[in-house]
Amino acid sequence: MGDLGFAGAFAEAVSRRAVSLAWLHQRLVERGHPVSPAALSYWRSGRSQPERGTSRDALVEIERLLRVAPGTLVSRLGPSRRPGPRPAERTLRELFAEHPGIEQALEDLGFEGLYDELVEQVRHLSVDVGADGRVREYRVRAVMQARRDGARRTPLILTTDGRGRVPRFVPVAGCTIGRVTTDHATRVYATELVLDRPLAKGELHPYELTIELADAADETWLDHYAARRLNELLVWVRFDPGHVPGHVERYAILGDEEETEKLDLGGGSSAHALARGFGPGILGIRWEW
Template sequence: MRHRGFSEAFGDAVSERGVSLAWLHHRLVESGHPVSPAALSYWRSGRSQPERGTSRDALVEIERLLRVAPGSLSARLGPSRRPGPRPAERTLQEMFAENPGMQPALAELGFDGLYDELIEQVRHITADVGADGRIREFRVRAVMQARRDGARRTPLILTAEDQSQLPRFVPTAGCLLGAAAMDHDSGVYATELVLERALAKGELHPYELTIELADPEDETFLDHYAARRLSELLVWVRFDPDHVPMHVERYSIVGHHEVSEKLDLGEGSTAHAVARGFGPGILGLRWGW
């Protein structure tokens, strides 16, 4: 009989317990082991595994919550490995395979892929968490580089579980919005971001965008998946000074390797994760009340 690896054992334990990854995420947050839904999903699919530190510590609580024998999941972890970033082209093919609605939505807007005209070099994401623990909007500042003369357009893509609750994109500076497209079967929504002027090949141009959420989120994490290498990626969360979380953790997932560390906010109420030359991979923050 083939030996089951960690991802299979973890997936089976979740199914047999009859719970969702969202349920597991919330229980972990409550117990002081905040593992993001993205990380849990990657562990189940085999794209990454708990590597060390707080992620490994959380496995003890996961085994208890899923009612499996202590050590039964951690014993199936393979050796720690950190492969280099995968080529962006391969990563995009994987994204299309995992999100079949992306290509139809892009095609409707006249795009073949995510980087037809512009490549993102810098991305800064900022979110304010209110006194009620909810996030109502995100602010994105990015620097784009032209791949050819006359470049001006790039797609923005999201997947909406509730298609009646789409967020609102509000251009702040350096850009405007064009056409939009929706693949209703998959819930993939795409809209066209247009820079304020056409660029020459290699030219850099910044823009700022606000994303207003139709339904404020009470999630306890914020991260960004960089599909290709970025010169700089910043994830910055600003908490209400009267409602600061009990613990905050910075994490990154590159290939099959996750690294995390607990943060000390000191006397402040903000937390950030920043990396240079980062991607493909995930960089983010998670916290618990």
């Protein structure tokens, strides 16, 4: 990318990856970096550049998503004039400012914030990759802890695809899906997950659900952004035995540091990353065919 400034390098990386800013925005939201489409557009045009600490943290994920070398975009930024907090310290107000629509969605569902009643303590995320290399649904098993007596609700927030379609949440055990709200202008889709019964303060309760995608996805990674510290986080990818990738690695991103480890499937067809006492940060598996 030669001597391009940040805007030029960002625009070129998006073009080479042949993706839209809407696609990039959706992937960032899924990974805990809700940068608005407008902000991405401003960065590409040079009208502005990332200044908040939260925005600069998102650049690490953007480099991964656009498949450029680490530091390709970050190195083209000058010193921040408005240094901000790390992801673990960012306030809900900053989160809402980065992604318009979340605050209204929470209000529509009767929430003041993301953790009004429940906090997640354990998450197991798994996916089956088909013989065609595509993913059609995700499976989530989690354990929630009540922050107060009577707690049983928590919000789930995703974004719609380019045609306004939303993934489908299918409860398996321990929960139901309650009210939903969709803001097509900001592409925010939110629903309330309701546990089977009210909990006493500090009580734990598991649930399981699947997330069915509107279209099969051909992404070559699976990860989870833990905004709060989790007692246990498992990311498990299961490949079709007849179509196993040639390279698989585990990675963890904590702050600005990324650690990777090449995995040997040993003749098997699955890979996992397991961490205890993990977060804030990203834990995942990625692969190459």
